[in-house]
Amino acid sequence: MSLVSRIAQAFRERPGTALQERFSKAGPLISLMFAGRPVWTPRNYKELSEESYEKNVVAFRAIKEISDCVGSVPFNLFSGPLGNRKEIVTHPLLDLLSRPNPQQSRNQFLASVAGHLLISGNSWIEKVAPRSRVPRELWTKRPDRMKVIPGEKGVPAAYEFSIGQGEVVTWPVNQMNGRSDIIHIKTFHPTNDWYGMSAIEAAAFSVDQHNESGKWNMWRLQNDGRPSGAFVIDPKAGIGLGDEEYQRLKAQIDDMVSGPQNAGRPLLLEGGADWKEMGLNAVDMDWMQGRFAAARDVAMAFGMPPQMLGIPGDNTHRNMEEARLWLWEQTIIPLLDFILSDLNWWLAPLFGEDLTLAFDLDEVPALVSRRHVLWDKVTNSDFLTVDEKREAVGYEKLAKFTDKDIEENPGLAVLVKKNTRLLGDKEAENDDPDGKDLNNPQLGTGKPKSKGNGKDATT
Numbered sequence: 001m002s003l004v005s006r007i008a009q010a011f012r013e014r015p016g017t018a019l020q021e022r023f024s025k026a027g028p029l030i031s032l033m034f035a036g037r038p039v040w041t042p043r044n045y046k047e048l049s050e051e052s053y054e055k056n057v058v059a060f061r062a063i064k065e066i067s068d069c070v071g072s073v074p075f076n077l078f079s080g081p082l083g084n085r086k087e088i089v090t091h092p093l094l095d096l097l098s099r100p101n102p103q104q105s106r107n108q109f110l111a112s113v114a115g116h117l118l119i120s121g122n123s124w125i126e127k128v129a130p131r132s133r134v135p136r137e138l139w140t141k142r143p144d145r146m147k148v149i150p151g152e153k154g155v156p157a158a159y160e161f162s163i164g165q166g167e168v169v170t171w172p173v174n175q176m177n178g179r180s181d182i183i184h185i186k187t188f189h190p191t192n193d194w195y196g197m198s199a200i201e202a203a204a205f206s207v208d209q210h211n212e213s214g215k216w217n218m219w220r221l222q223n224d225g226r227p228s229g230a231f232v233i234d235p236k237a238g239i240g241l242g243d244e245e246y247q248r249l250k251a252q253i254d255d256m257v258s259g260p261q262n263a264g265r266p267l268l269l270e271g272g273a274d275w276k277e278m279g280l281n282a283v284d285m286d287w288m289q290g291r292f293a294a295a296r297d298v299a300m301a302f303g304m305p306p307q308m309l310g311i312p313g314d315n316t317h318r319n320m321e322e323a324r325l326w327l328w329e330q331t332i333i334p335l336l337d338f339i340l341s342d343l344n345w346w347l348a349p350l351f352g353e354d355l356t357l358a359f360d361l362d363e364v365p366a367l368v369s370r371r372h373v374l375w376d377k378v379t380n381s382d383f384l385t386v387d388e389k390r391e392a393v394g395y396e397k398l399a400k401f402t403d404k405d406i407e408e409n410p411g412l413a414v415l416v417k418k419n420t421r422l423l424g425d426k427e428a429e430n431d432d433p434d435g436k437d438l439n440n441p442q443l444g445t446g447k448p449k450s451k452g453n454g455k456d457a458t459t
Helices: 003-013 027-031 045-054 057-072 092-098 106-120 204-222 243-256 287-302 320-346 365-380 386-392 403-408
Strands: 075-079 086-088 122-128 137-141 146-150 156-162 168-172 182-186 230-232 267-269 355-359
Touching: 045 057, 045 106, 045 204, 057 106, 057 204, 057 287, 057 320, 075 092, 092 106, 092 137, 092 355, 106 122, 106 137, 106 320, 146 182, 156 182, 182 320, 204 287, 320 355, 320 365, 365 386
Parallel strands: 230 267
Antiparallel strands: 075 086, 075 355, 122 137, 122 182, 146 156, 156 168
16 A cells, blocks of 8 residues: 555544645646547657658767667665665665666666657656556556546646557546656657656757758759759740740749759740749858758757767867767756656655665766766865765775774775875874974974085085
């Protein structure tokens, strides 16, 4: 029995008490027109996927790079409150995440969750478990096959899965806490209450521009790769085109000249018509720079440094190492936290109280330089204790060992710099770097004397 169910039962068993359900006052208004009916996604997921991931090399590389990086980060599991957490090395939850289902590894599973978020702004995960037991499998669902069924209080009443006109599978949602066997991870959408917004939607114009420029270039190459002129038949001055000839010529232009597939094809004119260049050719339009500009816009929508995608111009990072570090800090780590927060709310409590999942960023090669900076700052700080320094870099406090323990196991010893001294050590404070005992100034400075003049060599 869940915690909410136990609390509800306790209130029911106490005489004179009633469990009060509280909902948002605006929730019923949000669900007023859709309660009990599926709300369809506001865009065509199939078209978004085809035009971006399947046909656009920039969007494909950005989505694949980010999702693969998300899938490459391993999990850590901790128990206890935030200030006193202990790491758990082996646990059924870690086993589940290492192999979520028979068809996917942890990397593939997390990559698909991130990929769906980047393409559609929505990602769905189903947990499969025997009744009243912990989950045994986790499955991702295609966003275009999932629907939200709004409830009467502004909370989803259920989630619906369907393929075409076939059977429909429905998972109910607890109206008290919003929990279900399905979790809907969604990004922020400014005008939709039920679905998230993808980066593809923001970059749709740039994706289309980049795709169309590629089509234009391909058809230009297939049609001789050069601008064409026009064949003029019977040019006689003063002879114009009648309505019938005009309509026929217009239809010929629409059918044979307009569009990227007809780029560079010759046009047959008659009746005294002549060809006059009115548009701009590829050189005048600076076609290649426009293509690069569209590619940079697509990369910016996903949070990818353009230079990592081979896009020239406007490189704000000095080298690839700096660009990759920026990608992790500004894009991948926030996306990891976004996914992890929902897993800690939805999945971790099913395996026990006070369990928290965390990503092990120490295993990420791109963040090595950042760890080096942290270690240098901690090592060179003179206002932190040894235990505080160890905690700052992720280690536990030092245990107390006797001399006998260290003698039997030298690996327990901690080596420090020779000139490191304890704060407040009187014996260390009395030592002078030049060899003079500050407590006994009459013992001399210990400096070598110069020969001949009887003065100090440093005088």
